[in-house]
Amino acid sequence: xxxxxxxxxxxxxxxxxxxxxxxxxxxxxxxxxxxxxxxxxxxxxxxxxxxxxxxxxxxxxxxxxxxxxxxxxxxxxxxxxxxxxxxxxxxxxxxxxxxxxxxxxxxxxxxxxxxxxxxxxxxxxxxxxxxxxxxxxxxxxxxxxxxxxxxxxxxxxxxxxxxxxxxxxxxxxxxxxxxxxxxxxxxxxxxxxxxxx
Amino acid sequence: xxxxxxxxxxxxxxxxxxxxxxxxxxxxxxxxxxxxxxxxxxxxxxxxxxxxxxxxxxxxxxxxxxxxxxxxxxxxxxxxxxxxxxxxxxxxxxxxxxxxxxxxxxxxxxxxxxxxxxxxxxxxxxxxxxxxxxxxxxxxxxxxxxxxxxxxxxxxxxxxxxxxxxxxxxxxxxxxxxxxxxxxxxxxxxxxx
Numbered sequence: 001x002x003x004x005x006x007x008x009x010x011x012x013x014x015x016x017x018x019x020x021x022x023x024x025x026x027x028x029x030x031x032x033x034x035x036x037x038x039x040x041x042x043x044x045x046x047x048x049x050x051x052x053x054x055x056x057x058x059x060x061x062x063x064x065x066x067x068x069x070x071x072x073x074x075x076x077x078x079x080x081x082x083x084x085x086x087x088x089x090x091x092x093x094x095x096x097x098x099x100x101x102x103x104x105x106x107x108x109x110x111x112x113x114x115x116x117x118x119x120x121x122x123x124x125x126x127x128x129x130x131x132x133x134x135x136x137x138x139x140x141x142x143x144x145x146x147x148x149x150x151x152x153x154x155x156x157x158x159x160x161x162x163x164x165x166x167x168x169x170x171x172x173x174x175x176x177x178x179x180x181x182x183x184x185x186x187x188x189x190x191x192x193x194x195x196x197x
Numbered sequence: 198x199x200x201x202x203x204x205x206x207x208x209x210x211x212x213x214x215x216x217x218x219x220x221x222x223x224x225x226x227x228x229x230x231x232x233x234x235x236x237x238x239x240x241x242x243x244x245x246x247x248x249x250x251x252x253x254x255x256x257x258x259x260x261x262x263x264x265x266x267x268x269x270x271x272x273x274x275x276x277x278x279x280x281x282x283x284x285x286x287x288x289x290x291x292x293x294x295x296x297x298x299x300x301x302x303x304x305x306x307x308x309x310x311x312x313x314x315x316x317x318x319x320x321x322x323x324x325x326x327x328x329x330x331x332x333x334x335x336x337x338x339x340x341x342x343x344x345x346x347x348x349x350x351x352x353x354x355x356x357x358x359x360x361x362x363x364x365x366x367x368x369x370x371x372x373x374x375x376x377x378x379x380x381x382x383x384x385x386x387x388x389x390x
Contacts, residue, residue: 033227040230047237055241056284059249063270064277078271080253082337084358087254091246094284098241171274 001142002070002093005058007131009097012054012183013046013104014124020190021112021120028113043105045186050101053182055094057175062093064171068161071141072151198332199260200324202248203290204317209244209370210236210294211314214302216377218310219384221302228384233295235377240291243369247362248287252280255355257339261331265339 017024020042027038062069066077080087104124111119135142144151145165146158159165161172213236214221220228251259256267270276294314301310325332333350336342350356 035227035231037227037230040227040234043234044230044237047234047241051237051241051288052285056281059284060277060281063253063280064274066271081256081268082254084254084354087250090253091249094249095242095246098238102238167274171277174274 001068001135002058002062003073003134003138004131005054006093006096006100007127009046009050009054009100010104011124011128011131012049013101014108014120016045016049016186016190017042017105017108017112018120018124019187020194021117023194024109024112025117039109042109043102045190046101046105047098049182049186050098053179054101055097057179058097059090059094060175061171062090065145065166065168067148067151068142068145068168071135071138072148075148078148198251198258198325198328199263200328201321202244202287204321204324205366206240206244206287206290207294207297208314208317208321209239210291210296211298211310211317212294212370212374213239213291213377214295214298215307215310215314216374217381218302218307219381221299223384224303229299232377233292235373236291236295237288239369239373240288243366244291245284245287247366249280249283250362252283255335255337257337257342258331258335261328262336262339262342268338268340 020038024038024042027036031037058069062077070077074089076083076086077089080090108120108123111117111123140155141151143161144155144158145161145168146155150158161168164170213232217228217232217235220232248259252267256270257265260267266276267279270279297313298310301307301313331342334342334347335350335352335355336347341347348355350359
């Protein structure tokens, strides 16, 4: 969901920094550069994860099931064809994801190396909590698949997400498996680096 | 347009590599990683949004009127997966362009790098010329294009939006080049002293 994907990029960046904090602090203490190699290693990971996983996965769901993907907040995403403004929503979504990842990394890294690491974990956990609350607050949007018009005028005609209407279930599962695999890979790799450092 | 999106991405990646040639030549891992992240950020803030804007708004035109199915990608995983592919296709050429640029720089072939991206730019112009019927006629759908029901590329507001986005992209690339080049020259000056 749009409302999850953008903060997810921010959360993922900060989470990667959190699990790699020992290695980051050790390397920055031993370095005279303002931005040592480890800064760019983690920056690349954040940007890579956002741009090759979150953004493509999010855009796939937004294109395929535009109503569900943004919890039926606007009808504009369902009508991008030949519309100068509506079509702009898709690229803005992609840009917001990558910017979220970048900001998460820059802010989190700064906290880690300036003695304010105590803010890191509460920050991304708070953002995650806020996202969960927002999604729940929009119940039953995430349980129903259909169009904006159906959701706001005729919910009886919509189907439950787990019934795989319009192949939604398949699409969502593909995306989640892809997300989980890459996330686990990065998580294990960063942990392993932290132990070897 | 799809036909030029790949060479445009390659040009962007190679130009950024050229701008940071001293950083790449130094073999320093940190400098290489910083440039690599810069390329991906550039691709996602400049290349991919523009490709995607036209892919969502004018899919038939964006795909050079090659396929009809692009007009119906909403609501089906089989066709919607093309959006996933479009995003990857928009960003990968920039990364490949950058890595190819890095390769040429480290082989001491900076001249070849400049020839490469200038040639790619000329190729873009040639492609636009060769596909001029598809490029300069904006049809809502594939079927409309076949039935010659289209409007001119030069008509507003499409043209104005296209122009703004084109200036945004090439202007952004120039700004990135200048910014990286300035940082890169500090390394050159440091080495000469």
